[in-house]
Every structure is written in C-alpha cells, then in structure tokens.
Amino acid sequence: MRDLAPEDPAAIGPYRLTGSLGEGGMGKVYLAQSRGRRRVAVKVVRPEIAADPGFRERFRREIEAARAVGGFWTAPIVDADPDAATPWVATDYIAAPNLAEHVNEYGPYGVDELVSLTVGLAEALETIHRAGLVHRDLKPSNILATDDGPRVIDFGISKAVQGLTTLTDTGLIIGSPGFMSPEQASGGRVGPSSDIFSLGTVLVFAATGKGPFDAESIPAMLYRVVHDTPSLNGVPEGLQEVLAACLEKSAERRPTPGKLLDRLNGASLPAPTRPMQRHEATTATSPAQTAAEPTPAVDARVSHPTWGYSDGGKILIGLGLLISIGTILYYLLSGDDGLWESLVVPGLVFFIPGSVLCLWATRHPREVVIEVTGQGLNYVHLHWNWRGLWGDVQSVTLAPFRHPGIDRVYWEVKATWGDNWNPVAQVPKPFRVKGHPRAARILLLFTGAATTRAELTRLDVALRHHAAGKYNPDPALIALLRSS
Known part of the structure; x- marks a missing residue:
C-alpha cells in the first residue's frame, strides 16, 4: 500500500480513501473506509474506458450479476456506482497475501494443501458461473491465501456470459499471458470453461512455483498456451490427471467446477501445514496490516447501527x-x-x-456488535457488554429471526450451555432468551442482499473455525450463502 498522491481524490462515493493499493488495465484501486469504519477496496474505472458509449450499461449489468455471487471463497461486492462521473466498485477488504506472494514466501503447496486449494477455487468458480459471470482473469495475484482457504477477487467487472458485448472495444485485454485459455489467447469466444483452463494453470503454479506454459517472452508464452502440451513436472501424481483435464485445449472437454468437486469426491479441507504469515501485499484487497499483532482472518466482527x-x-x-x-x-x-x-x-x-x-x-446511533474470536463470543448492545467463553458454550446457532409484527429479517447468533452452568446471573437482560434460561443471543440487522451475504459469510467462516463441532448453521443460512 502506498500513500495517496496529490492528484488522488479524498473520497469515492461515501468512502474515505486511506491509501493507494495498485493500478491495472481497468483502473486504480484504493483502500478506503466506510462511515462505520469498515475497510473496503474501491476500484475506479479509467476515464477513457468509462467514456465508451456502451461501457456503463455493460458495467451496470455485470455489477448486478456479481452482487449475486456469494459462497465462502470470494471477496463479495458491497457497493458500486456505475452512474458516477468516474464509475467505481467496492469489494470486501481481505488482508492476506495473494497466491503468488504466498508461494514465493513459503514454496509450492503440498498435496493436502493443493487439494484444499483446488476444491475451494472450484466452488468459487461454481458460484461465479452460476451468477452468469466469467472471471476471465483467474491468476495467482487474483487469489488471496487466507488462513481458512482461498478467496477469488476482481470478478466484478468480468464479461457476463449472456447478453453483453465484449469489454475489449476500447483495446483493453482482460487476461494474463501464461494463465489465459487458448481461446482467449487467440481472440476466440470465452465462456466458463475458459476459467477452468486458467484454474489448471493456477494449480500448476501452486504445485511447482511456475506456470505450465512459462517462456522467455509473451509471444512465446501465448504460442505455448495455444499449441503446446502443458508442463506438469512437479505436480503430485494424484492430481496430474485432474489438472491435465482442466488444461485440455478443447473447451468442450474440460470439466465443470461441479464435475471437479465430484471427481475429488468430497476431499477434506485440512488446515494449512505451513504458517501463512501476514506481510506487505500488493494486490487490491490485500495490503499490509498495520497492527503489530494482526488479527487472524478467521476472527469476525460484525455490527449494525441502532438508536x-x-x-x-x-x-x-x-x-x-x-x-x-x-x-x-x-x-x-x-x-x-x-x-x-x-x-x-x-x-x-x-x-x-x-x-x-x-x-x-x-x-447519534450506536452499534450492535458480535465478535467471534478464538476465546469465545463477545456481544455488545449500547452500554451492555457480555463475553461467553468457548469452554462454557455447548452449542452455537446462526439463524434468521423475525419479531412478531415487524417486516424485517434479523439474524440471531445464539449460544447455549449445559446443565452444569447457569448463565442467567452473568448475562445482561438484553441478551437473554425468553423461555431458555441457558441461552444468550444477539440480533443483527443488515441492509441489502450483498451486505447480508458478506457479513453472514464472515460470521459463518469464523464460527466454523472457532466453534468447531459446537456450531450448527441454520438451513436457511446455508441456502442463502449458496444461492445465486
């Protein structure tokens, strides 16, 4: 992350800019804060691209489709303004190194880690494609290596599968040599199977530290992508067949993300066997953390304003x-x-x-807050504050909740205890559950479908990590996070 330059704006939309994260073919990316001090990455489209007569409509339609992308493996879009003087899109901020930095720092992935990466990215592509999008630029620098799995970024301005003309009218080429599909490198029609080819190149890089089509020059690299057999030297034997299928020259012969997941037959997702140290990153959504002891990515703090x-x-x-x-x-x-x-x-x-x-x-609104950490749950409501430790908690649920007569859906984080401990004397009254003396809860209210999915995904991931077998996600939550 770099300091803002004199020519950089102080704010984009409702977000106050705090630093510059990078610049690419589509535009410049900034680190920013919302009025509630939520950190986001804001990508501002280049003026010459925004001036194209059809761009704003294409951009608007892609953003609407991208808002539907949920799941566990993406950085969701939280806001956008395609009608602004300079169009922009804001995504959830994730402080983590990208895959290229991680491999350079710690070396290629082992077999278990590679399986985890494969199924995580396959599920991410499945949700992206279900929303009607094609990423078109899946590469190591667009994948963040967090403590609880990969996160795919920069999919909000890709080409929609149906109904849009190309985004290359202005001369912009989306894609990276060495990670493009043959049809993309040769200027052909690009669809979801193109992302599968790029997925294969990314996984070869993760397994070996180099791409399957590396060459000394870009033209030579593109020639190899279109005509040569990929190099799979160094890829674990058990995964060579899977990656070879992803790297088929014919788009029709490549597996879908769902077929990949079926082929791996529900492989387990083990915890990383090597430390994933936070360090200065250069991607749009992964700058360095400034705290001396950064909080692990699996911790979650979610809030909403109240009176x-x-x-x-x-x-x-x-x-x-x-x-x-x-x-x-x-x-x-x-x-x-x-x-x-x-x-x-x-x-x-x-x-x-x-x-x-x-x-x-x-x-002068205050915050209703739920924090999920390695120690336990922390509830905050106005002047009330209460913390429940994991050692005392018997079960945790995350489920929708409706007040009688109120046409709003709240989300309830409820913890319960066994018969050997009575929390009533320790739990403030606002957190007690009527009729359940051994339970405490807090209700959260979100605005907008994209924000709801982003915040619930954050809570769900943290609870899966910290609460382990004590966490019981509600079927309605699972359906929402997996919905298109």
Missing part, C-alpha cells in the same frame, strides 16, 4: 405523562380552574427535554 442511549429521554417523557394524567384527574375531581396552565409545567420540565434526548439518540 443511541434514549433511556433518559423515555423516563422524562414517562414522568411528564404521569404528572399530566394526575393533574387532569385532580382538576376534574376538584372542579378548580387553571387546568391548562398547570399542564404547561410537565410539558416544559419533562416532555421537551425528554423529546430532545430521544432526538439526540436518533442522530
């Missing part, structure tokens, strides 16, 4: 209401005059200050 402290205002309004009722009853029973003049006192003393305090609370 501020309005209890004082409500108490004043309540007192004013009681005094007003008492005053009215007194004058009705006594027959004395001066009722309306007497009602001015509670109005001035209680109603007006109470209303001001309530209005202040709406203008």
